[in-house]
Amino acid sequence: MDNAQIGKNWPELREKLLEKYPELTAEDLAYEIGQEAELLKRLQEKLRKNRAEVDYILSLMG
Template sequence: MNKLMIKGSWNEAKGKLKQKYGTLTDDDLTFSEGQEDEFLGRLQKRLGKTKEEIRKELRSL
């Protein structure tokens, strides 16, 4: 399984995502360890992208 790994500061990454996608809220970007699928599902619903597209975008931050 391809686990989501976020390098650096999560707060910085959240800021970048909120800048790029103005519709995202802090609730949308709440990430808890072990809850990756729920997190990706929220983003998938809000952004209309696949989970793999979201993973790729998060890796690029």
């Protein structure tokens, strides 16, 4: 999923991530425009997934 799609769909993606991964916190899911790389890195670390896996998860949800 590209950065523009993350920003456009973030509220919906955030809710879906919280449902599927209750271990995620508000801090893990904090998003600011232009800070997509930091968000993806936090998700990788928290979910113990690589970038491709996180992108895949987001694409399925979005």
